[in-house]
Amino acid sequence: MTATKTARERARAELTQEIKDEARRQLAEVGAHGLSLRAVARELGMVSSALYRYFPSRDRLLTDLIVDAYNAIGEAAENADPGKGAPRDRWLAIWQATRDWARAHPHEYALIYGSPIPGYQAPQDTVAPAARVALALVKVLTHTELRAIDGEVAPELRAQAETLTKVLGIVAGPETVTRLLMAWTQLFGAINFDLFGQYVGSVDPADEFFTHSARRMAEFVGL
Amino acid sequence: MTATKTARERARAELTQEIKDEARRQLAEVGAHGLSLRAVARELGMVSSALYRYFPSRDRLLTDLIVDAYNAIGEAAENADPGKGAPRDRWLAIWQATRDWARAHPHEYALIYGSPIPGYQAPQDTVAPAARVALALVKVLTHTELRAIDGEVAPELRAQAETLTKVLGIVAGPETVTRLLMAWTQLFGAINFDLFGQYVGSVDPADEFFTHSARRMAEFVGL
DNA sequence: CTCTGTCAAGAGCAGTGCTCTCTATTTTGT
DNA sequence: ACAAAATAGAGAGCACTGCTCTTGACAGAG
Secondary structure, three states: OOOOOOHHHHHHHHHHHHHHHHHHHHHHHHHHHOOOHHHHHHHOOOOOOOOOOOOOOOOHHHHHHHHHHHHHHHHHHHHOOOOOOHHHHHHHHHHHHHHHHHHHHHHHHHHHHHOHHHHHHHHHHHHHHHOOOHHHHHHHHHHOOOOOOOOOOOHHHHHHHHHHHHHHOOOOOOHHHHOOOOOOHHHHHHHHHOOOOOOOOOOOOHHHHHHHHHHHHHHOOOO | OOOOOHHHHHHHHHHHHHHHHHHHHHHHHHHHHHHHHHHHHHHHHOHHHOOOOOOOOOHHHHHHHHHHHHHHHHHHHHOOOOOOHHHHHHHHHHHHHHHHHHHHOOOHHHHOOOOOOOOOOOHHHHHHHOOHHHHHHHHHHOOOOOOOOOOOOOOOHHHHHHHHHHOOOOOOHHHHHHHHHHHHHHHHHHHHHOOOOOOOOOOOOHHHHHHHHHHHHHHHHOO
C-alpha cells in the first residue's frame, strides 16, 4: 500500500531507531539498572515526555532492546556456522561465537540471560528470537549421523522430548534430545558463570575451560 | 572480650536484623529492582534517614542480603547431604535441595545467580559463602571411588585443574576436575533457565529434566 | 552530674518514571 | 485549496527514589 512513507512516518522510524541506539549506548555504560529515559531524551536534545510518543514506558523500551539482543546473539551464532564441514567444528564455532558476543556486549547479555528485569514478564515477541542460538546448534545435528545413545528417560520427559523431536524435525531418540537440552543449558550456564564472575578463583580466565566444555558436550550429545 | 553487650549494642544488633528481615520480605515481593529503603523504614515505623545509621547505602544492604542468600542456599545444600549412603543418592539430594531452595526464594536466588545488580562488584565477603554448594558436591566425591576418566586437557586448563585438586584435596585427574566444574555449571545453568523461563516451550515443567540432568552429570564426573 | 558519643527525626537536594495540558505542524478529506 | 483531524514536542507537575546535613534528645562513662 504505502511503498513510500510520508515525511512524518520516516522521521518517526528514524527517531525510534535513534532512541534505541542511544538507549543501547547508555545500557553499555550504566547497565539496565541505570538506564534513564530522561538521560536518553537529554542526550537526544528532546524533553523526556516526548519520548513517550515512541515508547509507552521504560519497560517497553527495555523489551525492545531485549528482542534486539536476542536477535543479535542469534545472528552471531548463525553466522559463525559455515553450514558445511566437520560437525564438531561447526558446533565449536557456534559456542565460541555465542560467548564472544556475550563478552563483547555484557550488559545486553545480562539483559536477556540475567535475571528478568521488572516484576518478571516475557512477552510473546521474545520467544522466537530467543530460540535462534539453540536452533543454530540443532541445525548442526540435522543431516548428520549421530551416535545413537540409549538411556532411561522418565515418562513425562520422554513425552516432552518426543514433542521436541517433531518440532525440530531431527532424527534422534529422547535421550539424545534431552542431552541436547543439557548442552544448551551448559553453553549459557558457562557464559553466565564466566561473565558474572563465578569462575573467579577456579578457572579464570575461562577460555580453555569453555572450549573444553564445548568439545565434551559435543561428544555428550553423540556428535 | 565483650561477652555481655550494652543495651545500646543489643538494640543495635536487633534493629539491624529487623531491617534485613523486612528488606528480605520486600525483596520477595517486589524483587531487587523494587526494593526501597524508604519503604523498609516506613514499614518499621522509622524515618528513612535513620536507616543510614545501620547501612551506609542501599547497595550495602543488598550486599548483606547477598551474603545471607549464599549462606542459605549453601546450608540447604549441605543439610540435604546425609553424609553417608550411596554417593549417587547424595549427589542427587544436593541437586534437588539446591533447586528447591531456588524455587522457594526466586528473588533471593536472582540476587546471587542473576545479573550483578549495580555497576558490578563482588566484595570479598561473598566468595566463601558462594562456594558452599560447590563444596557440598565435592564432599560427595571425597573418600569415594571415582571411575577414572582420561581426556586431553589443554595446558592452562590442566594447571587450573591441578591447583583446584590441591585446594579441594580430592584425588582425581584434571579431566575429572574439569568435568566437576561442568557439572557445577550445569546445576546452576539448569536452575537459571528454569526460573527465568527459558524452558517454557521445551521442558516445562522441568522437574524430570532436572533430575535427569543430575543423574547424567553424576555419571559424567565418574560417580 | 556533667560531658560525650550515638540516635531518630526532619528538611532538603537532585534525580526518576509518568501524566496531563497546551500549542505548533503535518497529514488527510472534501 | 482549505478546513478538519491526527500527530508532534514542550512544559509543568505528581509521587516517588537514594542520600546528605543539621538539630534536638537521650544513654552511658567519668
